[in-house]
Amino acid sequence: MQTPVLPVPRPDVPLAPLTTLRLGGPARRLVEAPSAEAVVATVRAADAAGEPVLVLGGGSNVVVADSGVEGTVVLVTGTGITTERRDDGAVLLTVEAGEDWDGVVAATVADGLGGLECLSGIPGRTGATPVQNVGAYGVEIAELLVDVDLYDRRSGTVRTHVPAASLGLAYRTSVLKNTDSAIVLRVRFALPGGGESMPIRYAELARTLGVEQGSRVPAGAAREAVLALRRGKGMVLDARDHDTWSAGSFFTNPILREGTVPAAPGWPTGDGLVKLPAAWLIQHAGFGRGHAGPGGRVGLSTKHVLALTNRGAGRTEDLLGLAREVRDGVRDAFGVELHPEPVLVGCAL
Numbered sequence: 001m002q003t004p005v006l007p008v009p010r011p012d013v014p015l016a017p018l019t020t021l022r023l024g025g026p027a028r029r030l031v032e033a034p035s036a037e038a039v040v041a042t043v044r045a046a047d048a049a050g051e052p053v054l055v056l057g058g059g060s061n062v063v064v065a066d067s068g069v070e071g072t073v074v075l076v077t078g079t080g081i082t083t084e085r086r087d088d089g090a091v092l093l094t095v096e097a098g099e100d101w102d103g104v105v106a107a108t109v110a111d112g113l114g115g116l117e118c119l120s121g122i123p124g125r126t127g128a129t130p131v132q133n134v135g136a137y138g139v140e141i142a143e144l145l146v147d148v149d150l151y152d153r154r155s156g157t158v159r160t161h162v163p164a165a166s167l168g169l170a171y172r173t174s175v176l177k178n179t180d181s182a183i184v185l186r187v188r189f190a191l192p193g194g195g196e197s198m199p200i201r202y203a204e205l206a207r208t209l210g211v212e213q214g215s216r217v218p219a220g221a222a223r224e225a226v227l228a229l230r231r232g233k234g235m236v237l238d239a240r241d242h243d244t245w246s247a248g249s250f251f252t253n254p255i256l257r258e259g260t261v262p263a264a265p266g267w268p269t270g271d272g273l274v275k276l277p278a279a280w281l282i283q284h285a286g287f288g289r290g291h292a293g294p295g296g297r298v299g300l301s302t303k304h305v306l307a308l309t310n311r312g313a314g315r316t317e318d319l320l321g322l323a324r325e326v327r328d329g330v331r332d333a334f335g336v337e338l339h340p341e342p343v344l345v346g347c348a349l
Contacts, residue, residue, distance in 0.1 A: 024064025057125030097127025138201030293322030
């Protein structure tokens with residue numbers, strides 16, 4: 001990988017407009033990196049200068065402190081998608097980290113390729129999908145991910161074709177999460193190669209499509225149904241709708257021993273464990289849709305209690321105050337500790 005000319009940094013750039021929450025203070029310096037090579041060169045230069053680095057994509061899964069970010073923020077904007085038909089009939093999809101994720105899903109469906117349709121409408125960039133092991137409506141990235149290219153900051157080298165099996169992919173996490181030691185540059189997926197969806201496992205989606213769980217439908221039909229469901233929950237970005245000024249689901253669904261909360265619905269995960277819906281716990285702890293946080297500047301979405309939203313004049317500390325209130329309320333009601341899904345930058349619960 002050749003080292004390009006370093007992009008020109010910009011000082012004191014507001015980060016709030018670059019996040020879906022529209023919260024957070026400025027970056028001391030921001031560098032827009034339009035290629036994998038530019039990402040590597042910029043991070044190498046910052047590391048050589050001893051500067052902290054924050055790599056930012058779509059800003060959809062991050063909460064930035066009101067004080068902002070010291071050091072260098074690298075905004076990943078490199079794009080590019082290639083497809084290759086494999087001998088087994090599957091299609092190898094190679095995507096640059098800066099590609100808009102929903103744009104990738106839309107492009108594959110338009111090309112008659114199923115596989116990613118249940119992950120429609122999720123904001124952010126493709127490079128973040130393996131970090132979080134993004135999942136929705138019964139499908140996770142782990143099912144389709146082949147490998148990634150990474151910049152390893154510890155060794156200062158680019159590692160290509162790092163297999164998915166080595167990434168520790170689990171529910172909403174991986175070995176890449178909550179660490180800045182490796183940066184995703186490129187992602188590869190294996191799609192089945194046909195136009196049908198993945199099996200429709202999620203009961204709500206199956207009902208919407210009018211099919212039995214486990215059925216397959218045209219990928220386009222599944223995508224439209226998923227988008228409709230997400231819009232109904234305020235989970236498709238819309239600048240006019242403050243319910244979408246969020247980081248998506250703020251808390252992960254806790255995985256606990258069966259019987260920990262006897263009245264709660266859940267999904268068995270094996271070994272006597274069950275995944276409980278965080279939204280159910282929040283609602284039954286007394287927090288309804290639209291529950292207002294400090295000063296009404298933030299609040300739970302009016303459509304879905306799992307989304308903490310900026311109502312237009314919020315600050316990060318307001319949002320964290322609301323998150324603490326909900327977390328503590330669930331703990332008091334059920335003895336269950338909820339954990340945040342987004343990455344907290346320069347702040348903590």
